[in-house]
Amino acid sequence: MIRSDASSTSPSLVIAIFALTGLVVVSQLYLPLPIMQPLDNSYGASGWPVSWVLSAFGLAYAAGFLVFGPLSDRLGRRRVLLYGMLSLIAATLLVTLARDGKELIIARALQGFCAASFPPVALAYLGETLPVPRRMTAIAWMSFAFLSAAVLAQIFILSLADSNLQTAETIAAGIYLVALGALLLTMRTYSRVTATPQGTVRDSFRRLPALILSRTLCPYYLATFTLLLAFVSFYLLISSDSNATLASLKLSPLALRGAALPGMAITFLAPRLAQRYGAQRVLLASFTMMVSGLLYSSLSLSDSTSTGLILGNLLLAGGVALAVPLLIIAVSSKAPEADRGSAVALYTFVLFCGASSAPFLGNTLESYGLQGALMMLCSLPSLAILILTTWSRIAGHRPSPDSSTA
Known part of the structure; x- marks a missing residue:
């Protein structure tokens, strides 16, 4: 059962906040794409294939979808979204502190898993709380945000003076902190009372x-x-x-x-x-x-x-x-x-x-x-x-x- 006071927050504002947050979260997958050669020059000597900077994030990100969706059914969308964003900030800061290829790949895998807490849960949240006529609009904008992230992330890092991953991730961590505050304000009137779930997370995996x-x-x-x-x-x-x-x-x-x-x-x-x-x-x-x-x-x-x-x-x-x-x-x-x-x-x-x-x-x-x-x-x-x-x-x-x- 879901209780929300949607009247206090404009649906358009909710859609805008979630779409922009989705854009910056999904951008992490594509951020290293244009700078793979510089990354190889910086971290390749450590013996860890630099291609795993992308793959470790992507695989952990994909696996996270299978975890956070069922988890939010049982713990509530709001809790998973907020704690997930908090963990993404921490994981992003770890990426900025990586000293070699091994640390970078591990940090990126953790970052990918934490990032997966947003897209599926956000879509479920919007589908549950927005007025019915606005739900298709929300899905369209969220889809556009997820897709355009592939291009905008590359434009962003190439536009930096040094096209440096650490610089980009430091900026990203700051953006996620702002997004966390926006999500807190947006969802302050939202509460979820979880009914008895049908089966367990293990049943879903089976x-x-x-x-x-x-x-x-x-x-x-x-x-x-x-x-x-x-x-x-x-x-x-x-x-x-x-x-x-x-x-x-x-x-x-x-x-x-x-x-x-x-x-x-x-x-x-x-x-x-x-x-x-x-x-x-x-x-x-x-x-x-x-x-x-x-x-x-x-x-x-x-x-x-x-x-x-x-x-x-x-x-x-x-x-x-x-x-x-x-x-x-x-x-x-x-x-x-x-x-x-x-x-x-x-x-x-x-x-x-x-x-x-x-x-x-x-x-x-x-x-x-x-x-x-x-x-x-x-x-x-x-x-x-x-x-x-x-x-x-x-x-x-x-x-x-x-x-x-x-």
């Missing part, structure tokens, strides 16, 4: 293997894994080759990343497009946009202008921004009602496992050169299209214009 292997959900989880794997790998490859490629195209790293932001805004159109054309059809179109973006980026490297790379980047970002909410719709609508929360938590786990695998894929593809590597990345969204199309035919669910679910 059902996860059946969900991920479900004939209904498995194709969507497989497609989900390719999503951020391709997107993060793209920026890793661009960053590792930026001195050669971007300089020859007279394109700054900031300009390339900024060009992706307009594509992110397409996430606001996802529900309307799905309602009009069918979610399955639009989902396939989103992965097709990703293939087109990667292919166009690869082919454009043969030219002497930056237009092709910018357009390819825009298409890739737009495809990702369109696919994320549609996959959430697909998973939540196909999952059994009793397991819907666990199914969505599992979706986020798979999504960020893909992001965490990107450094390893990027290192493998570097030997093929940037143009060849981007061409090979096309196989990931192409595989997602193949999986979803094949499953649709086998299951007998051919997309139709009036279909509203995937």
Whole structure:
């Protein structure tokens, strides 16, 4: 049972605070992306692969989703959000104190786990406390915040005078402290009385293997894994080759990343497009946009202008921004009602496992050169299209214009 005095806090203000907090929290995953080479120069000598600076955060972040969602059902959203933000501040300060690669990777893993306390619990909180007409608006803005973090985090660290991770993390810790105060004020009238839970956290974990292997959900989880794997790998490859490629195209790293932001805004159109054309059809179109973006980026490297790379980047970002909410719709609508929360938590786990695998894929593809590597990345969204199309035919669910679910 939930009690709230929503009248004392404007829903628009609540949405703004939560969206901005979500933006700065999720930004942590992408913050080191443009500075992997400087990090390798600073910490690589310690014998710890610098790629784990990304992967350790991402894997711990993904695992945290499976913990904090069920935990907030039993302890309350407010308690998990506030203590989670407090722990994130402490973990972020630990990152600034890391002296070698080992300490940095451990601190980043702890930071990732603490950061996972915000996104799923915040979405649940907004869904429970906001007026019904404002809930879809909140989800749209939260999705946009989570997606745009991939670009804005990179722009932020590149805009610093020294592009130093410790400097960026010190600033981030200060921002999280402000966010903690804003959350305290926003949720001061909110209280939750938890009813007797159905089952335990252990019961929720026991059902996860059946969900991920479900004939209904498995194709969507497989497609989900390719999503951020391709997107993060793209920026890793661009960053590792930026001195050669971007300089020859007279394109700054900031300009390339900024060009992706307009594509992110397409996430606001996802529900309307799905309602009009069918979610399955639009989902396939989103992965097709990703293939087109990667292919166009690869082919454009043969030219002497930056237009092709910018357009390819825009298409890739737009495809990702369109696919994320549609996959959430697909998973939540196909999952059994009793397991819907666990199914969505599992979706986020798979999504960020893909992001965490990107450094390893990027290192493998570097030997093929940037143009060849981007061409090979096309196989990931192409595989997602193949999986979803094949499953649709086998299951007998051919997309139709009036279909509203995937």
